[in-house]
Amino acid sequence: MTKIVYFNASEITRDYYKNNPLPIKAETVFMEKSPADLTAEELKTVSDADVISVFVHAVDVGARVLSQFPNLKLIALRSTGYNNVDLSYCREHHIEVVNVPGYGDSTVAEFTFGLLIDVTRKISRSFRAVQEAHVDTDHYLGFDLKGRTIGIIGTGAIGRYVAKIAKSFDMTILAYDPYPNPKFAEEYGFKYVDLPEMFSTADIISLHCPLTKENYHLLDEAAFAQMKKGVVIINTARGELIDTEALFKALSNGKVYGAGLDVLEYESALIHDDLYLSALNVRESDSLLRSLINLRMLQLKNVIITPHVAFNSIDAVHRILKTADDNIIAFLNGKTVNSVLNK
Numbered sequence: 523m524t525k526i527v528y529f530n531a532s533e534i535t536r537d538y539y540k541n542n543p544l545p546i547k548a549e550t551v552f553m554e555k556s557p558a559d560l561t562a563e564e565l566k567t568v569s570d571a572d573v574i575s576v577f578v579h580a581v582d583v584g585a586r587v588l589s590q591f592p593n594l595k596l597i598a599l600r601s602t603g604y605n606n607v608d609l610s611y612c613r614e615h616h617i618e619v620v621n622v623p624g625y626g627d628s629t630v631a632e633f634t635f636g637l638l639i640d641v642t643r644k645i646s647r648s649f650r651a652v653q654e655a656h657v658d659t660d661h662y663l664g665f666d667l668k669g670r671t672i673g674i675i676g677t678g679a680i681g682r683y684v685a686k687i688a689k690s691f692d693m694t695i696l697a698y699d700p701y702p703n704p705k706f707a708e709e710y711g712f713k714y715v716d717l718p719e720m721f722s723t724a725d726i727i728s729l730h731c732p733l734t735k736e737n738y739h740l741l742d743e744a745a746f747a748q749m750k751k752g753v754v755i756i757n758t759a760r761g762e763l764i765d766t767e768a769l770f771k772a773l774s775n776g777k778v779y780g781a782g783l784d785v786l787e788y789e790s791a792l793i794h795d796d797l798y799l800s801a802l803n804v805r806e807s808d809s810l811l812r813s814l815i816n817l818r819m820l821q822l823k824n825v826i827i828t829p830h831v832a833f834n835s836i837d838a839v840h841r842i843l844k845t846a847d848d849n850i851i852a853f854l855n856g857k858t859v860n861s862v863l864n865k
C-alpha cells in the first residue's frame with residue numbers, strides 16, 4: 523500500500539485530515555518534526571515512504587535528507603515556495619515535487635499591510651508602552667499611507683493583491699518584475715519601473731518574489747544606498763532576499779525608517795528554538811554573524827519581526843491542506859499537477 527508521511531503536522535493538520543480522509547487506499551503517518559530532524563529510531567518507521575508532505579518550516583529537504591527515503595516518488599509541499607528542496611537531486615532520482623500555488627494571495631497581502639501599518643503607525647510599540655504604563659505620545663508619531671508611493675517587487679498573485687489594497691489606500695504604486703505583464707499593470711493600477719527608479723522614488727518597498735539564485739540579497743548595501751532616506755521595508759517573501767547586515771546598518775543609521783519582517787535569514791532559529799541558544803549553536807561563521815544580527819534587530823524599536831506567519835489564517839491553511847491532498851491524489855492517479863520541476 524502507498525505510504526504517505528506528513529511531516530510538520532500540527533494539530534490543525536491532523537484535525538483536517540481526520541475530517542477529510544483521503545479518498546484512496548493509503549497508509550498515512552503524521553509526524554510533528556521535519557524530515558531532517560528525525561532520530562534514527564523515528565526514521566526507521568517512515569523511511570519506506572512513497573510520498574512525503576512537508577511544510578515551509580522544513581528548511582532542509584536536501585540530498586542528505588532525501589537519500590534516507592529510497593522509495594520516494596513524490597514530495598508534496600504544503601507551501602508555494604520550494605527553495606528548501608534540492609530539485610536537482612529530485613530530477614536525478616525521478617522524484618516529483620509539487621507545490622501549492624496561490625492559496626493565500628489575499629491572506630499574505632492582508633498581513634503585509636498589517637506589518638506596514640504597524641511600522642508606520644507604531645501600533646505594537648505603543649501597545650507595549652501601554653502595557654508597561656510608560657506612555658509618551660510623541661514617541662509614536664507615524665505617517666499616513668495616503669499619497670505615499672509603494673514599490674512592489676514581484677507582481678505575482680500576492681504582489682498584485684498588495685497593489686489592490688494599496689489602491690484603496692490612495693497610494694501611488696510602482697512595480698518591478700523581470701516578466702512584466704502590461705495587463706496586470708492596467709487592471710491593478712500600477713506602473714512597471716526598473717529597480718533603480720523604484721529605489722529612488724518609493725517610500726515603501728515590499729518584497730513579493732520567490733528566492734532564486736539570481737536574487738539572493740537583492741536588497742544589499744548598494745540597493746539601500748539608492749533608496750530614499752526614510753524608506754520602509756516590508757518582507758513577507760524570503761529572508762535571503764535581504765542582506766541582513768546591510769538592513770541592520772540602514773535601520774540603525776536612519777536610512778530606513780522601519781521594517782516589517784515576517785521572514786529572516788536563518789529564521790528557523792527564530793521559529794523553533796530559543797534564539798539566544800540557537801545562535802550559540804551555529805558553527806558556520808557567516809550564519810553565526812547573521813543570527814547575531816537577527817538578535818540585535820529584535821532590539822531595534824523600528825522593527826517588527828513575526829515568525830513566518832503571513833500565510834497563517836485558518837482559511838488559507840485549509841486551502842493549503844486541500845490543494846496538497848488534491849496534488850497527491852492526482853499524482854497517484856497518474857496525472858501530475860502543480861509540478862515545480864520545470865520552473
Ligand code: NAD
Binds near residue numbers: 678733830
Ligand atoms: P507568484 O509565483 O505568483 O509570483 C512571483 C512573482 O515574482 C512572479 O511574477 C515572478 O515573475 C516574480 N519574480 C521572479 N523573480 C523576481 C525578481 N528577481 N524580482 C522581482 N520579481 C520576480 O508567487 P506569490 O504567490 O505571489 O508568492 C510570492 C512569494 O511569497 C513566494 O515565492 C514565497 O516565497 C512568499 N510567500 C510567503 C508566505 C509567508 O507566509 N510569509 C506565504 C506565501 C508565499
